[in-house]
Amino acid sequence: MAVNKKGALIGGSVILLVAIVAAVSVVVTHNRFATKSAAPSGSTNLQSTSRSVQAICEPTDYPDICESALSKVAKNTTDPKELIKLSFQVATDHLRQAFQHSKLLSTAARDPRTKDALNTCRELMEYAIEDIKTSFKKLGGFNTSEPAKAVDELKLWLDSAATYQETCLDGFENTTGDAAAGMRKALNSSMALTDNALAIVGHLAKFVDGLKLPDVLGRRRLLSDEEVEAVKQKDFPAWVSADRRKLLSIPPSGIKPDVVVALDGSGDFSSINSALGVAPIKSLTPFVIYVKTGVYKEKVTVYRNQTNIIIVGDGATQTRVTGSLNFIDGVGTFKTASFVVMGEGFIARDMGFENTAGPAKHQAVALLVQADRSVFYRCQMDAYQDTLYVHTLRQFYRDCTISGTIDFIFGDAKAIFQNCQIFVRKPLENQQNIVTAQGRKSRQSATAIILHNCTITADPSFPPAFHAKNPTYLGRPWKEFSRTFVIQSFLDTLVHPNGWLPWLGDFGLRTCFYTEVDNRGPGADKSLRVKWKGVKNISYAHAQKFTVERFLWGNDWLPSTQVPYIPVLLPQSLPERIH
Template sequence: MGSGEKNIRVAGAVAVAGVAYILMVACCVSGLPGLLFNDDEGPIDGVVSGSGGGILSPRNLDDRINGLISAATKSTKTICAPTDYKETCERSLAGVTNIHDPRELIKAAFTTAVENINNAITKSSELFKEDADKDPRISGALDTCKAVLHHSVDDLTRCFDKAEDFQLTKIKDYANDIRVWLSGAITLQQTCIDAFQNTTGNTGETMKHLLKIPGELTSDGLAMITHFTDLLHTVKIPGLHHGLNHRLLEAEGEFPHDGACATRRLLTADPASIKPDIVVAKDGSGQYKTINDALSAVPTQNNRTFVIFIKAGVYNEYVVVPRNMNKIVFLGEGPTKTRITGNKNYKDGTGTYQTATVAIEGDGFMARDIGFENSAGPEKHQAVALRVTADMTMFYNCHIDAYQDTLYTHAYRQYYRDCTITGTIDFIFGDGAAVFQNCKMVVRKPLENQACMVTAQGRIEHNEVGGIVLQNCSILPDPALEGLNPPAKVYLGRPWKEFSRTVVMQSYIDGFVAPEGWAPWDGEFALDTLWYAEYENRGPGASTVGRVNWKGYKKDISAEIAQQFTPGVYVEGDEWIKPSGIPYESGMMQVCAWQNYN
């Protein structure tokens, strides 16, 4: 081996050692030595010493890594290099005395962020008490903030906890999870700020100030983990990558755990053959008459597949599946037979976040054959039928019906298959990483002089994972919309936040969609920073000839880029969607040119 190749290998080892500072604020590494060798197996082939070129022993490798950590962590400027808010990053680490220990740096950054969020919760309640008594919208905004900021702390905590069982074979999954959770933490903090829109006084600006530091720290953590993820794809260390790939292949061959097997059975079986944990029936033939009563019977901190069978009927109730009530399954008798409905809305004084008829906050939730509805109507403005603030959620053969802001894909990874979503303005919106396969987006008749937008994606930071992906879907008009004269303007979407990201691919677009395809939000806002793309669509509205010429719009993306937004890649769906038994295509789909779902 020549000296040039030696240097490349040594540089690679240094880069991997740099994980200790790249992930400081991202909270995902508790100690570097485990990255490069397993105590039971000895050193990983291919990691060489800098001088002699031989394989390092575990002891020498440990010494080498500790030296690299020490060198890397002596400068907070080096640690904070990948971040957008370098001053905040450096200040958060300035008080750490044991600078050689990466655990102390992780703890310092984590503690600073959490303390600042908890401070914002406490101070806002004190500062806004008088205003909240006078303005119900401020009171509602405070309630929203308390909920979402506590969830944001939870996200930071689970990033930190991930270090406790760090394993080399799962390094990619760990990085992906942490990116999702830090993106969620950012979204939740922004949701608090958004809740103060249209309130009186300067409460919104005050809250924005209170959340400035925790927002910047969370952003810095996300920048670090993103930088690290990029390194995983670019740094080549032969022995490490060989060993890692070998172990990953072994892991992929394992059978799914009992919960996954049970979920597969219940999603592929005839509903009548499934033995649920609880039956809900309005006629009294089940254990409970309401969904909320059924949820109250679920064990706290549930973490096993728990099936609630909801018999046919219209359930007039507001349902929240709370945080940490995980792996809940709602199983209905059909989306037009089993329906959950409400009518909370913005015009009558409820903030958008709180208008949801059904809110999902427990990870691993699944719904099949259910209808979700907000019946407030177009004149009531924002009125959410379903809000999803939970990771790894799945919806199969569901109907989600409202007008403005129908489906709030709020945060984390989400998958929708064979669903129908109806609405008018921004009716699929939010900042989750949400993939829709074989779904219908049906545009309803808006109020007079209103335009309709199918999507309004809300990615706030350029490193966030959020985006809306429509794959092999159909964008269709409701019959009442077709009869309008003059016709309403209909667009694929508009940018709710600065880095809005939406991909429409392999889908059928009917001819009622405006030739320009996409609408601005407010003047030139986000037109350069958004990321919109169309790929291999069909139908009379699919031509991109007359589309917008914004800098952020990608008229022609490659097959390789489109592949990055398929669910197997974008939301790691092979790991959690595939075992569920829901119909699922990991990559690009086989689509006939004539196919649509009208």
Template sequence: MGDSDDSSKRKIAVLGVSSLLLVAMVVAVTVGVNEKVDERGGGGGTTAELSTSSKEVTALCQPSTYKDTCEKSLAKSAENTTDPKKLVQVGFELAADSLRESIKNSDTLKEIAKDPMAKRGLEICDELLETAIEDLGRSVDELGSFDMTKAYVHLDNLKTWLEATVTFQENCKDGFVNTTGPAGDKMREILKTSEELTSNGLAMVDGLAKIFASFKFGGSRRLMEAQSEFPSWVSPAQRRLLAADPAGVQADMVVAQDGSGQYKTIMQAISAIPKQHKIPFVIRVKEGIYKETVLIPKSAEGIVMIGDGQTKTRVTGNKNFAAGVQTSDTATFAVVAPSFVVRDMGFENTAGAEGHQAVAFRSRSDNSVVYNCAFDGYQDTLYAQAYRQFYRDCSITGTIDFVFGTARTVLQNCKLIVRKPLPNQACIVTAEGKKDPRGDSAIVLQSCHISADPAYFPVRHTNKAYLGRPWKEYSTTIVMNSVLDDLIAPEGWLPWQGDLGLNTLFYAEFENTGPGAAQGGRVAWKGIKKLDATQVEKFTPGKLYVEGDAWIRVTNVPYVPGFMKS
């Protein structure tokens, strides 16, 4: 007993120091914006004046990508206050100010942008950067409430939100691909400061997460997860909500085209959600083809949407990139509110292969659960843009990159059906977009089935299909315990452009079956990994969602946290 107590005390002491290190490390990076702001504004400060960084500062900045900026900026900011929390607040406020300055600059660029796509790209940047500012703000709050008994929760939230800020800035820049004029180059220059900030911040938090992992603080973590199995607002009745027959669900709103509900369109219902609504807030969408563009806004947190079935309740649209619409704007159904849950619905974009990028469903919903839904399109069907998302028993059809994005995404027991592309086009199932190596985003296909639809089947060996390609440098995709039909080319994976990401991506296949799972002809890039069961296990949802999977279990959808059999 005595030895155990001493060990526990030592562990608590070390973790207490680690908590302080977290604050200090985040300070080290977040105040890095200070130097950049001064450089733009002529606010003084020579290299000599910034040379007060100590060995401790150097150590704190060691994990960061932009070490010089980190060290100089921390030394300068340390002259003003020694209160760690105040420094964190100042650092993130400076980061937010930097992003606000970017928004102001984008407003100026709008006046000179003649290309309509570039002008719309700038507007999208505004919205994305505002969201990044919000994520920085809640990161400040998370640090302020840091509780060592819930360390994994705090660290996972911080990593999720900081990676999202990296993602949104990258998404902003992506909006200028194939546009004309100077707006894209100017925006890339404007974002340099905030990109350095968020990358360094993510590196610092990732470093601390590894410290916790090295101490194997697993017992307390399991206790923490057991104590927080369900959120406090969830009643036993609400836990059974998604297990019920949709017809018998007591909904807060009903949408029905035949007039049997309060609203005839989904957007009418969304617009009528009270600002101070209860959570969960249930919307029943009865059978029908809903030809509308739907956006669930940030304010609509905790919405549960229930249809009558994948083929019965359908939301359809046809916006597409070929018609001059930005990719994110092509989504038939988009959700940016946290804790969105949906079941028994279908979402489609009917633009066809000739429409190029044409999204059926775009999600930026943190802790989102999607069950028994269908997503039908061609290129870019399902856009899992950011945060943490779980899909179970879903069907996704498409041609190119038809599951893509930078969320921590698990598709469990789903069907991925490849459709016939345009002549001379290859088909690619996934395109994961991790930009920063410290992020945890990934696309995980677990116990899924990849097959060809009837129209594609005759040309599957001419228009070859691949498991994925790297949208960004650190693209991460795992295919495990899945059935791969013979449409998958022997090479398995396809480059994006040249050698982009081939050495830095992280792709793995584990215990898949079917003729398309044969490994003999697979590409031999440096980023292709051969993993054992222990290594692959961290990509199962019970491990990938580091803080635990209570937000999935609370919905009562069918769910396996660990391995599933093929």
């Protein structure tokens, strides 16, 4: 009997999900209660529910909190899928309680920086609640034909919810009073419960892997030399018109945008924010904004409900959005960005983003991105400390230029940079340069910063004479489980032989995951790299898991953008090979 691909594993999404979750539950329950006799046939459901809750909570890092929270809402259910849903629900409920607490703290706060931090917390907690709800919805529509992908989708939105809570607490740096301690206490339970939900979903993923289900992407293959620059082609969604399909491969003069922005009055609007103001809400079709040459001095925000926005400029050095908000002048890092992207499906081409605050002003973000399936093609991001905040969700950067000094690519997204030029600028007299500061706080999280086929070199403002005095490192662990991959990239002489730099003392040195695979250039020699437990050597085959195809599931959504990408690793390097 013929079946389609989506029905090849088992007919019916819910049936397989329940079967998988139930199997996980049975295995864990068996391990935990193997020495106990079966309950008497006439006993109440309470014992069965308790054991089911304990089984679901077994793989979590906070089992006591998990069991306590679920036991209060589980009633008589032993359905593992229902218990997983409840784990999402209790995390949301505790977030709402923390949100209310932040409002009370804000009323009492007198320090302006503390008030701003609490206001930011409320905003971030709203995002966290939304994203847990999104993950909850995806649990109900679990795609059994591609279970590994479905599990990744669940974790994606839980990861972002966890990051928003951590970002809330980050905002209390240099604040006075006890609001920071109060907010941390208020978020303790919701952060633990969000982490527990990640662990439960992660355990589900391990079980799926153990089933050895057919690989829906087909066998992992390596690109031949002839295919290296080829772009995988797929059918486009029906709503993507022929003009839209060509959008990112034609010059600006050939584009038919929805609106035009021009400083000289020749467009529909003179500001980008004004153009965004007429964009449809939650659009399923692209809304194209063409921004003519000019320096746009405005803080631009693409809001969450502004989906599928495409912004095209005249070139990354010709069309620039600039700002100068910074930490030293009293603005929290999260609020310093010149350009903020929150709307899913955002694409930028030939645009420049900068923060001109300068190195003495410390944290000053040029671009902040927390939009799923966001793409930046031939764009440029310039600042000093904290240039590019890859905050959350899936992000892809192709043929971009990023410049900065300290932690200038940072955040907790699933972000891949491909064929990008990374320029290290001259820092202040007593500073060191650090390219990345990845913010993965939990071992359950699936996030990472990945540099693939990129170049790390010195900006012309940073000549070799200063490289020894102001050394440059690939990254440092901003959060305990920080994870960064440098793969098949060119590392210039300025990269310090140690490679990686501690954050503070031994924080994160055992728990981070830093690796370099198949790199080249004078800075790629790993013989003198630091010997932390968290600095790993992985194989070329293992690194295939951290490619556009697998890590971002990019084959599902990148072809329709017409942005070129390399789906898997390039052929392994030979001596003197140039990729």
